[in-house]
Amino acid sequence: MAVNSPIPVASDLKPVAGIRLGHAEAGIRKANRKDVLVMELAPTATVAGVFTTNRFCAAPVQVCKAHLESSNMQAGPIRALVVNTGNANAGTGDAGLANANKTCEALAALLGCDASQILPFSTGVILEPLPVDRLIAGLPQAIANLQEDNWFAAAEAIMTTDTQPKAASASIVIGGKTVQMTGISKGAGMIKPNMATMLGYLAMDARIAQPVLDHLVKRTADKSFNCITIDGDTSTNDSFMLIATGAGSLEINDVDTPEYAELETAVIALAQKLAHMIIRDGEGATKFITVAVEEGSSVEECRKIAYSIAHSPLVKTAFFASDPNLGRILAAIGYAGVDDLDVSKLNLYLDDVWVARNGGRHPDYKEEDGQRVMKQSEITIRVRLARGNAEATVWTCDLSHDYVSINADYRS
Amino acid sequence: MAVNSPIPVASDLKPVAGIRLGHAEAGIRKANRKDVLVMELAPTATVAGVFTTNRFCAAPVQVCKAHLESSNMQAGPIRALVVNTGNANAGTGDAGLANANKTCEALAALLGCDASQILPFSTGVILEPLPVDRLIAGLPQAIANLQEDNWFAAAEAIMTTDTQPKAASASIVIGGKTVQMTGISKGAGMIKPNMATMLGYLAMDARIAQPVLDHLVKRTADKSFNCITIDGDTSTNDSFMLIATGAGSLEINDVDTPEYAELETAVIALAQKLAHMIIRDGEGATKFITVAVEEGSSVEECRKIAYSIAHSPLVKTAFFASDPNLGRILAAIGYAGVDDLDVSKLNLYLDDVWVARNGGRHPDYKEEDGQRVMKQSEITIRVRLARGNAEATVWTCDLSHDYVSINADYRS
Numbered sequence: 001m002a003v004n005s006p007i008p009v010a011s012d013l014k015p016v017a018g019i020r021l022g023h024a025e026a027g028i029r030k031a032n033r034k035d036v037l038v039m040e041l042a043p044t045a046t047v048a049g050v051f052t053t054n055r056f057c058a059a060p061v062q063v064c065k066a067h068l069e070s071s072n073m074q075a076g077p078i079r080a081l082v083v084n085t086g087n088a089n090a091g092t093g094d095a096g097l098a099n100a101n102k103t104c105e106a107l108a109a110l111l112g113c114d115a116s117q118i119l120p121f122s123t124g125v126i127l128e129p130l131p132v133d134r135l136i137a138g139l140p141q142a143i144a145n146l147q148e149d150n151w152f153a154a155a156e157a158i159m160t161t162d163t164q165p166k167a168a169s170a171s172i173v174i175g176g177k178t179v180q181m182t183g184i185s186k187g188a189g190m191i192k193p194n195m196a197t198m199l200g201y202l203a204m205d206a207r208i209a210q211p212v213l214d215h216l217v218k219r220t221a222d223k224s225f226n227c228i229t230i231d232g233d234t235s236t237n238d239s240f241m242l243i244a245t246g247a248g249s250l251e252i253n254d255v256d257t258p259e260y261a262e263l264e265t266a267v268i269a270l271a272q273k274l275a276h277m278i279i280r281d282g283e284g285a286t287k288f289i290t291v292a293v294e295e296g297s298s299v300e301e302c303r304k305i306a307y308s309i310a311h312s313p314l315v316k317t318a319f320f321a322s323d324p325n326l327g328r329i330l331a332a333i334g335y336a337g338v339d340d341l342d343v344s345k346l347n348l349y350l351d352d353v354w355v356a357r358n359g360g361r362h363p364d365y366k367e368e369d370g371q372r373v374m375k376q377s378e379i380t381i382r383v384r385l386a387r388g389n390a391e392a393t394v395w396t397c398d399l400s401h402d403y404v405s406i407n408a409d410y411r412s
Numbered sequence: 413m414a415v416n417s418p419i420p421v422a423s424d425l426k427p428v429a430g431i432r433l434g435h436a437e438a439g440i441r442k443a444n445r446k447d448v449l450v451m452e453l454a455p456t457a458t459v460a461g462v463f464t465t466n467r468f469c470a471a472p473v474q475v476c477k478a479h480l481e482s483s484n485m486q487a488g489p490i491r492a493l494v495v496n497t498g499n500a501n502a503g504t505g506d507a508g509l510a511n512a513n514k515t516c517e518a519l520a521a522l523l524g525c526d527a528s529q530i531l532p533f534s535t536g537v538i539l540e541p542l543p544v545d546r547l548i549a550g551l552p553q554a555i556a557n558l559q560e561d562n563w564f565a566a567a568e569a570i571m572t573t574d575t576q577p578k579a580a581s582a583s584i585v586i587g588g589k590t591v592q593m594t595g596i597s598k599g600a601g602m603i604k605p606n607m608a609t610m611l612g613y614l615a616m617d618a619r620i621a622q623p624v625l626d627h628l629v630k631r632t633a634d635k636s637f638n639c640i641t642i643d644g645d646t647s648t649n650d651s652f653m654l655i656a657t658g659a660g661s662l663e664i665n666d667v668d669t670p671e672y673a674e675l676e677t678a679v680i681a682l683a684q685k686l687a688h689m690i691i692r693d694g695e696g697a698t699k700f701i702t703v704a705v706e707e708g709s710s711v712e713e714c715r716k717i718a719y720s721i722a723h724s725p726l727v728k729t730a731f732f733a734s735d736p737n738l739g740r741i742l743a744a745i746g747y748a749g750v751d752d753l754d755v756s757k758l759n760l761y762l763d764d765v766w767v768a769r770n771g772g773r774h775p776d777y778k779e780e781d782g783q784r785v786m787k788q789s790e791i792t793i794r795v796r797l798a799r800g801n802a803e804a805t806v807w808t809c810d811l812s813h814d815y816v817s818i819n820a821d822y823r824s
Binding site: 052053054055056057088090091092093094095096125126127128129236313314317318320321323325326327328330331333334335336338339341343344355356358359360361399400401403404405407408 | 465466468502504507508537538539540541730732733735737739745746747748751753755756767768771772811812813816817820
């Protein structure tokens, strides 16, 4: 079960005017499970995305980037997104690209638009051919059940090793105009997004100019999906998409406005919620850990140290065991690659417990205090570097037997 | 049990003239186990070392560096090394430094030399005060059993979570003169040396000038201990020491000689053997994996990719499960941080099986072939980048349930 993350309630997930969702059981990898999702957009919609930096980026990621670019060049707005699970269509060479394009063509024919107005996404096993015929055969079923009020099923349809669907809604009133937003995400393993999570979609009914949305998607990813890690494995398929349907009353054409600032805050908050859901449901996770590095000389060095802690198998297993073997955190800070770090000024806290002062064990630190915090399911590691004002936060989980079991058994 | 690595036979470990070893049960952390080792050197000996790059380097590492430097400045040769297990004396601040110096002073008084002629080493738990009084109380016992023929016990005395002692001997005849060499090492966890392994000592009876030994220790570390990783955690205490006692007949004063070249080959071979023993006995290891990256444009990028594969929890768990989920290797190559990597030219092999050609699954690749190799206990992953002539090899092990158990339980 996910850490302190109840399963979303379908009725809490609010429709967003201008986007309809439909799903199918196409038998991509296994029978009798939702494995295809279609999201159909109003013609007024703008879409922006960020994608994995993995050089082995999947075929659909390459097609998405090309279609977003041609859409921005006035080829016509993006009209639908299509997602399949069970197969990542990555490491599949030219055949993989052809299959991603075929998928777009098939959906475009059904919706009466151009293939370049479709964005395709895949998630699942790498290096295996996409069963494109089964995927295409499932599309009419997905279109048949397109509904605005279908977010819960949509969240289910993009799950792989996730133990539960991830979705949340929020609304905000800006200048008297209400913006409704709802998002879904999936994660579980191969999670150290470096642009975005494995898959995340956040839709709102505002009308937002493309350059504003392009700015917003980057800002949002950097404060949410780009700050989580489960196992340090950056996926080939990471994608985070922001959709503004244009069906609502709020319109934003400029980032230098108070309206934009208000909206950004709300979007980041919702994206963080979706990103945290991925960590809370990380493969084998039993604890939700916040790593906050403060007083750095740059955000980059704070992130380096935070990720070094969050990726250390020794730190992660100690948290799993609730063992305050906190020297492992110091070791991870020390090898993070900040070459001129003066550890004699460094302070380390576990929640409210001051563990290390000026680089050494705090004289008042007692093992039982560390033990008390380690037993919690939500823990904050705080590092103060005493060399500047920059800071960074990364969210992660522990490393348990179940992580090994899940990944040793996946596919079997 | 370690992977294809029988326990060394005591009688196979040959004495090296000019070095005597003694051990004690000092009760540093637990009673009734060898936890202190003293290595006493002939006055003719030269010593060179490489140490962890971890910014939280332990107090004894700092003292070692200072004493090696002052010894090179003619303060007098290094006369002894002292190692304790059970406590790393790292993250211990000024008190830790004082304790490392006290240890040197106590041993120097017993041996009749200066404290600066002693090199101290510690390994074990970080962030806990060193019980220096118990350590010092154990020194007379260690000195009482100093013997040349004590390498097996020495290897036992430096073990922590190692399941077996690691030691090997070799001899080489250069220009009619025999060089005898014997080494010991320890590892098991927190192993991704970045200068050297957690602890490794290699002694030979040649007489080698200090600048030559300084060169040799770096060359050797870069080809052996600096190419292994278990969990990517670079320890605070990594140290690899090369000792030339000067008691033998071979003398080398210049690296630009055929004698040096012959010696270097032999020393590297023995150091690789000791380094491989650490991987074979890695925490929870069931497989010994060689990652060879070839045809790179630089050694650095080959190492980046090799380490990315060797550190991926998803790759490591797939090897544990003997599951040919080899797309995970492509993903790890893709996120290694080689920004201009053209994956469409890349080839991947698992032993003799050609898995991916030109960035995609090889048309002749069959899952059962991958499966056959994955079931072996020794596996080579070979990546051909098709962008140059550089290459690098890294040795690692798989990630099993036992890794989690060992590290969740260590200290308890």
